[in-house]
Amino acid sequence: MSVVIGLTGGIGSGKSTVSGLFKALNVSVIDADVVARQVVAKGQMALKKIHDYFGPDILIEGELNRPKLREIIFADPEKKNWLNKLLHPLIREQMLTQLADAKGDYVILEAPLLFENKLETYCDYVVVVDIDEQVQVKRASARDNNSIEQIKAIINSQIERQLRLQKANFVIENSTISLLQLEKSVIALDKQLRALQ
Incomplete structure (x- = not known):
C-alpha cells in the first residue's frame, strides 16, 4: 500500500x-467530502435508510435534499447522532477501500x-x-x-x-x-x- x-x-x-x-x-487524491456524497448517492442503501427515517421530504427527484437534511440535523441532536452512526462507518469503509486501491x-x-x-x-x-x-x-x-x-x-x-x-x-x-x-x-x-x- x-x-x-x-x-x-x-x-x-x-x-x-x-x-x-x-x-x-x-x-491520487481521495476526498472525504466526495466519498461522503458517494455513500448517499441515488440507489445507495444509505439513501434508502435516510428516506425511511426522515420521510419522503428528504428527497428531491430521488436525490438527497442536502439543505433540508442540514436544517433538520442542526435543530435535532438525536437525529444528527442517528445520521452520523449510519454514515461514518460507511464513509470510513469506502475511504479505506479507495486508499488501498490507490497506486x-x-x-x-x-x-x-x-x-x-x-x-x-x-x-x-x-x-x-x-x-x-x-x-x-x-x-x-x-x-x-x-x-x-x-x-x-x-x-x-x-x-x-x-x-x-x-x-x-x-x-x-x-x-x-x-x-x-x-x-x-x-x-x-x-x-x-x-x-x-
Missing part, C-alpha cells in the same frame, strides 16, 4: 487548490475535518495548509457568499489553528503567497513526500 498523506486545513485555507496541484502531479509512491486523503473525525489514524504523515485567520475569514466569506459571522462560527467549530499546526508533519503556508508560489511549494513538498519510502 502507498504511503498515506493526510491533507487538511481550515475553511478558506486553499486546501482544494493544493489538492488540485497534487493531482496535476499525478498524485503511486503516496496517496493523499483530503479531509477538512481530518483531526476532528480522527482520520489521521489512517495517515502516515499529515500536511496542513495554514492561513492567517483574518485572510481566512475574508477568503471564505467572498468564496461562499456567507456572512463573516457564519464563517467565524465554522472556524470555531473546527480544531484550533495552533493545535492543527502542532499535529502537522508538513505545513504549506498560504496566507500571502501567489498561486505560482503555492505551486512551487507543492512541487517541493511532492519531492519530499516521494522520498519518504
